[in-house]
Amino acid sequence: MAAERAIGPRRLVELLGGLHGAGPVYTRLARGVEHLLLDGRVPPRSRVPSERSLATALGVSRTTVAGAYAELRARGYLESRRGSGSRTTLPSTPLDDEPAFLPSTDQRSIDLACATVPALAGFTRAVEAAVTDLPRYTAQHGYQPHGLPELRQALADRYTERGLATGPEQVIVTSGALAALDLALHHFTGPGDRVLCEHPTYPNALRSIELAGARAVPTAVDPTGWDVAMVEATVRQANPRLAYLIPDFHNPTGHLMDDATRQRLARALGSSGTPTVVDETMVELSLDVDEDDMPRPFAAYARSSGAPVLLLGSAGKSFWGGLSIGWLRVPRSLVDPLLVTRAGLSTSTPVLDQLVLTHLMADRHAMLVPRRAELRAQRDHLAAALRRDLPDWEFHPPAGGLTLWCALPHPVTTALTALAARQDVLLAPGPRFGIGASFERFLRLPFTLPTDQIDDAVERIGWAYHAAAAGSSPQVETFVA
Numbered sequence: 001m002a003a004e005r006a007i008g009p010r011r012l013v014e015l016l017g018g019l020h021g022a023g024p025v026y027t028r029l030a031r032g033v034e035h036l037l038l039d040g041r042v043p044p045r046s047r048v049p050s051e052r053s054l055a056t057a058l059g060v061s062r063t064t065v066a067g068a069y070a071e072l073r074a075r076g077y078l079e080s081r082r083g084s085g086s087r088t089t090l091p092s093t094p095l096d097d098e099p100a101f102l103p104s105t106d107q108r109s110i111d112l113a114c115a116t117v118p119a120l121a122g123f124t125r126a127v128e129a130a131v132t133d134l135p136r137y138t139a140q141h142g143y144q145p146h147g148l149p150e151l152r153q154a155l156a157d158r159y160t161e162r163g164l165a166t167g168p169e170q171v172i173v174t175s176g177a178l179a180a181l182d183l184a185l186h187h188f189t190g191p192g193d194r195v196l197c198e199h200p201t202y203p204n205a206l207r208s209i210e211l212a213g214a215r216a217v218p219t220a221v222d223p224t225g226w227d228v229a230m231v232e233a234t235v236r237q238a239n240p241r242l243a244y245l246i247p248d249f250h251n252p253t254g255h256l257m258d259d260a261t262r263q264r265l266a267r268a269l270g271s272s273g274t275p276t277v278v279d280e281t282m283v284e285l286s287l288d289v290d291e292d293d294m295p296r297p298f299a300a301y302a303r304s305s306g307a308p309v310l311l312l313g314s315a316g317k318s319f320w321g322g323l324s325i326g327w328l329r330v331p332r333s334l335v336d337p338l339l340v341t342r343a344g345l346s347t348s349t350p351v352l353d354q355l356v357l358t359h360l361m362a363d364r365h366a367m368l369v370p371r372r373a374e375l376r377a378q379r380d381h382l383a384a385a386l387r388r389d390l391p392d393w394e395f396h397p398p399a400g401g402l403t404l405w406c407a408l409p410h411p412v413t414t415a416l417t418a419l420a421a422r423q424d425v426l427l428a429p430g431p432r433f434g435i436g437a438s439f440e441r442f443l444r445l446p447f448t449l450p451t452d453q454i455d456d457a458v459e460r461i462g463w464a465y466h467a468a469a470a471g472s473s474p475q476v477e478t479f480v481a
Helices: 009-016 025-038 051-060 062-074 124-131 150-162 177-188 203-211 229-238 257-271 332-342 350-362 362-387 414-423 451-471
Strands: 078-081 085-086 171-174 194-199 215-222 242-244 276-280 308-312 326-329 405-408 443-446
Touching: 009 025, 009 051, 025 451, 051 062, 062 078, 078 171, 085 326, 150 171, 150 242, 150 326, 171 177, 171 332, 177 203, 177 276, 177 308, 177 332, 194 203, 194 229, 203 215, 215 229, 257 308, 257 405, 332 350, 350 362, 362 405, 362 451, 414 443, 414 451
Parallel strands: 194 215, 194 242, 242 276, 276 308
Antiparallel strands: 078 085, 171 326, 308 326, 405 443
């Protein structure tokens, strides 16, 4: 369950942007609030203004606001208790009660549920070199809870290149990005603790927060970027024990957080004493921004006297999803405590995989240049196909990452996903990336397919969308990455 926060009357009026459309004012107000909830701009469990204060802010009668609140309650978007005000909620959806999803092994399907890439050119050479190196380690016990020294040095050098001086002792290597997040969650949170996260966000991170016994505190990322004022208010009101952010080609929106926003959020989180896990798994996939022009890592904006910032990295999105290597870059004071916590979760990461990544890092630039060019072409091809076949869909091509975040005219992405599966296309519907029925109007589309498959996929998605908009709604479950 998401933790609660309050939204003031002036802020709600600002988000509404006017009462548009036909019909009585109270129904237009109700539709506006419902739209904000479904688009994730107002998270569930937010306490809404009193009828009197919102009426004053809007310049309407209290009766109008009371009518809007009554309609929202009737439609399942608001719950009220005498003496404690009203809070937003969301109707249950088929997604809420379905079992955990598993990856598809059907080779006939076009998989657009997973935002991941095949191994890049040169990967096999790195594996061969790693196998050659392996005998140097097989006479030892093989446990490396901190990570291989040479890999930690390569990762530390990369942080230093990006503008954040780092020593190899500050890097802890894990078995994938989620293992790194789990380590941070186990170290900093306990049952019932609050974790601030973006809304939408990476669905497997939400699942990790839930499995750790913590509660997600969502804060909006809208089509223009981060709602900084809401993040600052949420930090003050919810007092989270941990924050989880994706500032570099955010998954799923693709947004890149600018320097000023990083500085402002780092100050708010640091001064409140909130440790922050910053997910950088997409950072090497800059398509339109030169490496030298990328913002510095989020930790570079944190004060040394403030709460710690942990940078989370992964080989999966840049090199290959099958290379299950992640890592944390942490302040020196946290290294030993985190290694003690890790001892209760896992003892090491496979040595061979670490050697493979060490060789990939040595030739990182030469390998990633063609990968970025390929992704850029695929992104542009997908965008052109969507504009041609589904011109009423809205999206902003991101400057990096792997996905388009598409806004549809109708809230039908759960039904669309099920219908697309009948066409052998696997999709990740918008509600996967939020809490409750949020983002039913949104769909994440990775641009990871070869260009010769994109047109076929978009044609099938178009059929499914028009069928869903016409009212057909079967159910299906897909794996998301």
